[in-house]
Amino acid sequence: MITDAGKDSEDFGDFVRATGTQLYRQALLLTGDHHLAEDLTQTTYAKVYASWRRVSRADNPVAYARTTLLNSFFSHRRLRRSGELPTDPTLGRESSAPEDDPETRLDLLAALTILPPRDRAVLVLRYWEDRSVADTARDLGMTETGVRTRSRRALQRLRPLLGAELTERTM
Amino acid sequence: MEDPMPFGTALHDRVRDEHPDLDHLVRVATRSGTRIRRRRHAIATAVTASGVAAVAIGVAMLGGSDLRSGGEPDVAVQPTAPASHPVDQPxxxxxxxxxxxxxxxxxxxxxxxxxxxxxxxxxxxxxxxxxxxxxxxxxxxxxxxxxxxxxxxxxxxxxxxxxxxxxxxxxxxxxxxxxxxxxxxxxxxxxxxxx
Structure with missing residues (x-):
């Protein structure tokens, strides 16, 4: 016989297996570090599990988890000086290399970490999650103008690191 | 065809091969989430107990008014919270x-x-x-x-x-x-x- 608690755990396990990869990748783009991304993802799912009975009945548990991830990211980042390490601006010049070049791929994560966390979040939501300006603004508690401004400014800052090819056409 | 969103494509390419250990994630999240639940439960219990105690104190005070007017309190006039509860000695x-x-x-x-x-x-x-x-x-x-x-x-x-x-x-x-x-x-x- 499966108890309510057992069923909860089973459902939660299924939820994590279905959504965990996506959430972890988002965490990686936000933090720029595998260990921090792992921490952030674990923290997020722990909070989700703590409210799982309520969350599992919600219309969109994934949206709840995503919001929890963002909130946890903004509260954790206070401690993570390493999250904003300066990056050698010459590194990004290699971004015209083939996309599967490991060094180029490392540069993209490193480049993102030079941005303030909120700018990073704007770019990740807009260009990785492909969310609209309005949705991004709502998720981050900003105005749509604020999202556009931050997005443009962030891409401009990344241009010397990643090359105009990658950032200009996006803007 | 030209990619209209090259930055978005580059982000997807960068993390495409990243795969967390999902079983480990489930285990750790369940363990930590259980701790959060217990903690919430403990806090909720404490808050409820202090609420009960506060009501009891309020009732006792009302009872005091009744006594002044000659009535008898018909409920306990002492807080009913556990002896170790902070309400006893906040x-x-x-x-x-x-x-x-x-x-x-x-x-x-x-x-x-x-x-x-x-x-x-x-x-x-x-x-x-x-x-x-x-x-x-x-x-x-x-x-x-x-x-x-x-x-x-x-x-x-x-x-x-x-x-x-x-x-x-x-x-x-x-x-x-x-x-x-x-x-x-x-x-x-x-x-x-x-x-």
Missing amino acids: PRTRAERAHARALRALQDAPVYVDSPDWRCDQPLDEKFICTHGAASVVVVWRPAETWADYQDPAKAGPETFISDVHGQFFATVNAGPDTTHAQVVEVGEALIWAE
Whole structure:
């Protein structure tokens, strides 16, 4: 016989297996570090599990988890000086290399970490999650103008690191 | 065809091969989430108990009015909260409140910070964060058998506070942004242990 608690755990396990990869990748783009991304993802799912009975009945548990991830990211980042390490601006010049070049791929994560966390979040939501300006603004508690401004400014800052090819056409 | 969103494509390419250990994630999240639930439950129980006690006190006071007018109180006039409940002897000073908070936190972690100046988050995955104004530290408890490794500054970092071993654990304290080494030491010296 499966108890309510057992069923909860089973459902939660299924939820994590279905959504965990996506959430972890988002965490990686936000933090720029595998260990921090792992921490952030674990923290997020722990909070989700703590409210799982309520969350599992919600219309969109994934949206709840995503919001929890963002909130946890903004509260954790206070401690993570390493999250904003300066990056050698010459590194990004290699971004015209083939996309599967490991060094180029490392540069993209490193480049993102030079941005303030909120700018990073704007770019990740807009260009990785492909969310609209309005949705991004709502998720981050900003105005749509604020999202556009931050997005443009962030891409401009990344241009010397990643090359105009990658950032200009996006803007 | 030209990619209309090359930056988005590059982000997807960058993380495409990243695969977390999902089974590990489920295990850790379930364990940590259970701790959060227990903590919430404990807080809710305490709040409920203090509410009951407050109502009892209020009723007792009303009963007092009745008595003055010659009536008899028909309900208990003493708070019914457990004898150990803070309502009986509520912490009055910031230090006393901080100490009570730290003792409660020791139900979830082997170590906590007993300081009126630092506010600490709930422990999660062998660590918790404390803040004091703009300053912040992270406290991590670790297995006692790794303590010797942390005596090497190359492992722990020269600014890390390393506690003594207490039972099965010791703790490290590291500074966040805008935090001095003196503040790290202050937190380290305010650690209390569940043993």
